[in-house]
Amino acid sequence: MENWNDLKLVLAIARAGTLGGGATALGVNHSTAFRRLNTLEEKLGVRLFERLPGGVYQTTTEGERVATTAERVETEADALSREVGGRDQRLTGALRVTSSETLAYSVLTEQLARFREAHPGIVVELVVDNRVLSLSRREADIALRVTRPKEPDLFGRKLADIAWAIYGAPSLGPLDDIAGRDFIGWGAEVTGIAAADWLGETIEPRHIVYRANSLINQFTAAKAGIGYAVLPCYLGDIEPGLVRAGAGPVIELTRELWIVTHADLKKTARVRAFFDIVGDGLVAQSSLFSGHRTA
Structure with a gap:
């Protein structure tokens, strides 16, 4: 061997x-x-x-x-x-970052552009993956996650609370009561996702008229008027083709956005720069994440 x-x-x-x-x-x-x-x-x-x-x-x-x-x-x-x-103090080289597809689709790219403008010598490799990649095994240098890090060897910073709400195309009209309304849901094989569990407990199966295991596809289907979808506010509120339905965010679906790295890398120049620019940029969008600012 x-x-x-x-x-x-x-x-x-x-x-x-x-x-x-x-x-x-x-x-x-x-x-x-x-x-x-x-x-x-x-x-x-x-x-x-x-x-x-x-x-x-x-x-x-x-x-x-x-x-x-x-x-x-x-x-x-x-x-x-x-x-x-962790001893590398160069502001050049590669930086591997992972995030969910919804964050990458919406507000993250603008912050990556700001980071690129400030540090053109750093090449960001964005891994769009809804799985939790291992920072200990260097599957990524930095992760943007919707859960507080529990591993003792990780270092993180909370950026914002993430609210979720019900959205639909304007053509569907106001949503005074979800009973009997058509909804977009997750595939039957999807487990461990709070929004999927909430839909399963709240909406009768016969009213889930379309299913997809991609939140971006659900977002697109909602814009097409197929039905109502439960989406993070930072995705739904900035889309002019969607309106927020109902009284407001679904409180029990609120999550936290964290930026996380391995403790051994937190003093690396590239990692510190990313935390400062992208982390602070996302903090500045906290009202959008929490559902308190609409487009």
């Missing part, structure tokens, strides 16, 4: 549970991962994974030992990277 790439391959497949998922995580194609894994198993003389129905790859005892060792090596390598990177 002298090749670190072999360890990374085993760890990626073990985490994904499939060969294809491991290949995607490493940025290689399926056939390359298949060939590399077979070569590694032949070289070691052991099976690292049991091939199960449905394309599932389950670690053997030997495979589990290799994956555990690979994770330890990865943890040490990431810690070294953060320690060295």
Whole structure:
């Protein structure tokens, strides 16, 4: 196991549970991962994974030992990277940032333009992903999240409260009562999203006339007049093709917007600059996030 790439391959497949998922995580194609894994198993003389129905790859005892060792090596390598990177005082280089699709679609891009104007030597790579990427594994340097960081090795700052409300096209008319009205909802497989849970508890299934697992698509469908949608106010209030329906924000859906990095990186010049410019810029939009300012 002298090749670190072999360890990374085993760890990626073990985490994904499939060969294809491991290949995607490493940025290689399926056939390359298949060939590399077979070569590694032949070289070691052991099976690292049991091939199960449905394309599932389950670690053997030997495979589990290799994956555990690979994770330890990865943890040490990431810690070294953060320690060295945390001393970087250059305002040049790359900065990997992750945010949700709705934030990237609306108010974030304007702040990134301000950051680019102030620091043209820094290249921002924006990863639009609704998953919580690992800052410890350097999947991102900075994350904009709607949850307060709980991990002790993370450093964050609250930027605003995020309110959600019901929106619809002007052609749908006023919404005095949601009973019997058509709504846009989430796919049946979506779990763990407060707005999806609220719709499931509040709106009868027969009145969910359209479903999408993308909030931006729900936003677009609402503009088209398909039905009412529950959207964050920073998205709905700035769209002239939508009007806020009902009495106001849905209080139980209120969330917090945080800017977060790893504690080892908080003194890095690029990270500090991003916190100052983009973080302060988003704080200045707090009335839009909280639903107290409409377009």
